[in-house]
Amino acid sequence: MKIIKNPLQKNWSDILKRPTQTIDDIEATVNEIFAEVKTKGDQAITKYTSLFDGISLNNFQVSMEEIVSAEKEISTELKSAIQLAKENITKFHAAQKTDRVEVETQSGVKCWQEKRPIQKVGLYIPGGSAPLFSTILMLAIPANLAGCKEIILCTPPNKEGKINPAILYTANLCGVTKIFKVGGIQAIAGMTFGTETIPQVYKIFGPGNQFVTVAKQLATRFNVAIDMPAGPSELLVFADETAKPSFVASDLLSQAEHGADSQVILVTTSEEILESVEKEVESQLEKLPRKDIATKAIENSKLILVKDEEVALNLINQYAPEHFIVIAENEKFFVDGIENAGSVFIGNYTPESAGDYASGTNHTLPTNAYAKQYSGVNLDSFQKSMTFQKIDEKGIKTIGKAIELMAEAEGLQAHKNAVTLRLKSLEE
Amino acid sequence: MKIIKNPLQKNWSDILKRPTQTIDDIEATVNEIFAEVKTKGDQAITKYTSLFDGISLNNFQVSMEEIVSAEKEISTELKSAIQLAKENITKFHAAQKTDRVEVETQSGVKCWQEKRPIQKVGLYIPGGSAPLFSTILMLAIPANLAGCKEIILCTPPNKEGKINPAILYTANLCGVTKIFKVGGIQAIAGMTFGTETIPQVYKIFGPGNQFVTVAKQLATRFNVAIDMPAGPSELLVFADETAKPSFVASDLLSQAEHGADSQVILVTTSEEILESVEKEVESQLEKLPRKDIATKAIENSKLILVKDEEVALNLINQYAPEHFIVIAENEKFFVDGIENAGSVFIGNYTPESAGDYASGTNHTLPTNAYAKQYSGVNLDSFQKSMTFQKIDEKGIKTIGKAIELMAEAEGLQAHKNAVTLRLKSLEE
Known part of the structure; x- marks a missing residue:
């Protein structure tokens, strides 16, 4: 020390x-696999699973039988521990729900903000020696509380084509809708573009090695959001x-x-x-x-x-x-x-x-000094806030003049017109 | 139609x-300017301002005299309009403040979530024919409400080295701490790395042309966050x-x-x-x-x-x-x-x-289908949520066993030890 x-x-x-980590060497590989998954879908997924995970799978979606049998492989003690954790994580994240924020900024000008779920999210859980089922708790529980409709999970299979039973048990317990035996770059590419089997998602969460990290960065170029830089x-x-x-x-x-x-x-x-x-x-x-x-x-x-x-x-x-x-x-x-x-x-x-x-509390947190500007994963990570406004005749009369003046000062005449037309119709 | x-x-x-927009051609230019601003600071800023904006500036920080004189150039009517807008935007964004979320998940296990301001933020306002002072309202007001300490603004000067007075007036009205006559790629690079004159920031907000868009994307590789993809x-x-x-x-x-x-x-x-x-x-x-x-x-x-x-x-x-x-x-x-x-x-x-x-409501909103997963700018965009926890002797006894079991199942013995040591000390 x-x-x-x-x-x-x-x-x-x-x-x-x-x-510092250098990522330049990895980028070419990631680009190549993304291009192949985009055009060839499942066929590319199968090819890279065979290449990187050493197993050739005909069907890479986990079946209900596999989930049921996983449950039997886990000790009652570990199940209780996972359930206790689930209970506490649920309590803390449920408390993060916010009410609709509503303000009448002027008489007749009602504005409100509401949070609505991100409809489709993808969770990535790395394989390897340590099966990180705790990360499933941290991601699937708030996804469920937020109301995400599709919560899929990708995790690499072992050489026998199996997933650690604690991962399957926890995923099922926390409401993951589909589990895929796909890991690494090809998993991130699959969730980014969608394949015949894997649904396309709007946001990808979860840890991974440097290949996964670079793949998640690349995913952001294809209209997918990620939890945070890793x-x-x-x-x-x-x-x-x-x-x-x-x-x-x-x-x-x-x-x-x-x-x-x-x-x-x-x-x-x-x-x-x-x-x-x-x-x-x-x-x-x-x-x-x-x-x-x-x-x-x-x-x-x-x-x-x-x-x-x-x-x-x-x-x-x-x-x-x-x-x-x-x-x-x-x-x-x-x-x-x-x-x-x-x-x-x-x-x-x-x-x-x-x-x-x-x-x-959540364990998916900002590293690398990103705590200066990023939140750890929380309920809001699975929602977006939308604003609404409804203005009545009185309201537009109150703020219309200000809008006209500002639009004109910005040189945007059509913006002004949209108000002028309405104000004129109220004079008649 | x-x-x-x-x-x-x-x-x-x-x-x-x-x-779709192609950005590949622009990337080389953006990389080059970033590299030069990183190593040469103000000297590079001055060079590119001269090249792109056609004006050679010795000092590119806006002075208090310039702000005072800008105020005189704007009509009383426009000032009132801007103030009305400020009032409404302030009301709606202030209402978005959230209380600390505190939950005792188990007896003796207190968890809470608090939002704290991003200390340093940078706002970018494009130049050109339409001076977008309204965007300053949308960014500086919530930045101030959130409690950001440093709120800087970059905007390109015209050929006479001046900034539109409505921009200076609005920036000063909304508590921007420093204004710089710097635009385009060099402005984003300056806020990303910091120069002798421009402070480094943690998050960059605001619209811009495709050069600014690509520069903001590149900034995210250097530990800076951005409001959203544009x-x-x-x-x-x-x-x-x-x-x-x-x-x-x-x-x-x-x-x-x-x-x-x-x-x-x-x-x-x-x-x-x-x-x-x-x-x-x-x-x-x-x-x-x-x-x-x-x-x-x-x-x-x-x-x-x-x-x-x-x-x-x-x-x-x-x-x-x-x-x-x-x-x-x-x-x-x-x-x-x-x-x-x-x-x-x-x-x-x-x-x-x-x-x-x-x-x-805020007008900085997700385009390009990003409304599927991104919020528009709101109070939270200028804060990050942090979690806290305090566990007492009783609390660790309640959840300690579960932690030990889960850590062991994940193959993380030292994680288990941290609990075991504490539990043992309480048995003595």
């Missing part, structure tokens, strides 16, 4: 720099003397095990905490099954000592962490003052894992 | 197709026999005068309305100062007759218009059933111009 004491502000950007996961912890070093170390390591490129930062005002967290990290690291991955991430991690909490807060706001844990006597100072963070975890008994799985 | 009667549903996509403006009107043909024609023309590529569509269940609107368009068109532009747009416009309102609604939802005017006895059917539209204008006395300028 790199220890940095009282860095000068002019050096903060260098210290807080995230590793990057490696990050955690920044602020801890003062009231923090338990073993807890802090366990949180840093839980972030580090995500990948060698995970970002892990401790900011503290206490030399003692800095030293004891460092020791704890070393000792806990030894026992982890994903030790190799975590070790690489920890090598790039930083322990930063600053002179006071104000400096700490400025530095944290400049970094804009995806996850921000604050364990401090003066936690209110940080909670009130944080301008840029995806999700904030407060106190010794609020590990990041809680938000990752079961507290109720 | 193209008249289409009772088209088969399988032909709707062709009929509703927007003209395209030519659109209007779809549904009118039944209760509509006044002259009003409908004036609305279609007000859209048509925006540009030769504007999209104008009438959908109706009445042959009589179709015919009389067509006649009215032809007669009103003759008198327009922007007749040449409007004529081109009208040539591509469509008058579509359908057999009933249900077919009409399906077709409109498939098109997803930016602006949707509905003048119908059964307006409720459309207002309730519209799934995809930027803003909806209801009844004979609600011209699109009202929303463009002064009713209170």
Whole structure:
């Protein structure tokens, strides 16, 4: 771990720099697969599934039998855990529903704003060693609450052409309408253009490797929206003397095990905490099954000592962490003052894992300093707000003159005419 | 105008197709200017302002003296009109403020969501014949209400190095913090990277030509967000026999005068309305100062007759218009059933111009069918929602087991450990 004491502000950007990823090499491959899926549909999907996932599938839509049999493969304990998580996530996201906003801005000029669901959404869940069924909870639950009609899910099959049962169980539990055994670039292309089997969607959500990330970026050129730009996961912890070093170390390591490129930062005002967290990290690291991955991430991690909490807060706001844990006597100072963070975890008994799985908040959050301008996934991510207005004779008389003047000043005579005609008809 | 009667549903996509724009040629230019602004800052800004706007400026930040003198150049009438619009837009956007959403998902597990302002935003206002000061109202008012600290504005100077006084007046009235005489690609690049004079921003808003559109797209590769993807403006009107043909024609023309590529569509269940609107368009068109532009747009416009309102609604939802005017006895059917539209204008006395300028709703809206998944600009566009959570000893005991089980099932041992350590400490 790199220890940095009282860095000068002019050096903060260098210290807080995230590793950059080059994507230029990948773009050609992504363009090629998109072009092929667009023109050849299912045939291209089958070809790339065979090529990348090593399995030739005649039918890549998951059947109801597969879902029923998946349910039997999962322990009752895990099912209860998933259901508890579902309950909490549902409570928190249902509370985000907003009423219609209605204002009569002038007598006879009624304006309102309503949220309506995005009709068709696509969720992407990566395959690999860790079956991320928790991400299905985070995406399908708010999609359902928002009222999305079509909620499809793509995830790569294993070499036997199967999907992890926890993924099938969770998807079915949370109201996913169709599940496809398709992964990677071809999955994103399939949801972007639609194929004979895969419906075209309006917005694509979910994590993935750099191929999926570049594919999602490309999808935005074809009238599809995406949840947010992706990057490696990050955690920044602020801890003062009231923090338990073993807890802090366990949180840093839980972030580090995500990948060698995970970002892990401790900011503290206490030399003692800095030293004891460092020791704890070393000792806990030894026992982890994903030790190799975590070790690489920890090598790039930083322990930063600053002179006071104000400096700490400025530095944290400049970094804009995806996850921000604050364990401090003066936690209110940080909670009130944080301008840029995806999700904030407060106190010794609020590990990041809680938000990752079961507290109720969403774990799809902005990385790579995007917390400066992006929200994490929430109910609104699955809706769009539309405005409505209804003006009566009195209303147009009140605001008509202003519209005429402004339209004329902008050189838009036909805009003015549309009002003038109406005002004249009311004079008659 | 193209008249289409009772088209088969399988032909709707062709009929509703927007003209596609090719952007490949522009990309090289945009890349080049971005690279130069990134490395050379103000020097590059000055160079391109001289090249594209034909004026060499030593200082491109607008001074307080210029703002004061601009105020004197505008008529009292226009000022009052702008102030009325400001009042209505403020009322409607202030009403969009949401309270903190707080839920105790389990006893001892408190989760809340809060919106916090995007600290630095940049507004772009195009130059040219029509000074779009109304767009400043639509962007700067909600930026201010949201609490954005830095609200900068870039707009190209004319050949004398000046900015239209209505733009300066409106920007100052609405709390823009700094105004720069910089336009086009170099303005977007300046706000993306920051220069000695122009601050770097986190999100860029506003319309522009295709160069600006491509530049905004490129900006998103450098950690900047944009309001939404842009395209030519659109209007779809549904009118039944209760509509006044002259009003409908004036609305279609007000859209048509925006540009030769504007999209104008009438959908109706009445042959009589179709015919009389067509006649009215032809007669009103003759008198327009922007007749040449409007004529081109009208040539591509469509008058579509359908057999009933249900077919009409399906077709409109498939098109997803930016602006949707509905003048119908059964307006409720459309207002309730519209799934995809930027803003909806209801009844004979609600011209699109009202929303463009002064009713209170925002006029920055999704075009090109993006109403399927994007909101128009609203208060939330200038904020991001952050989540917070605080779990106490009791709370972690309640949800800890579920987290452990799920983390283990996902193969993430360190995530589990972060909970296990805490649970163990509570057993002691």
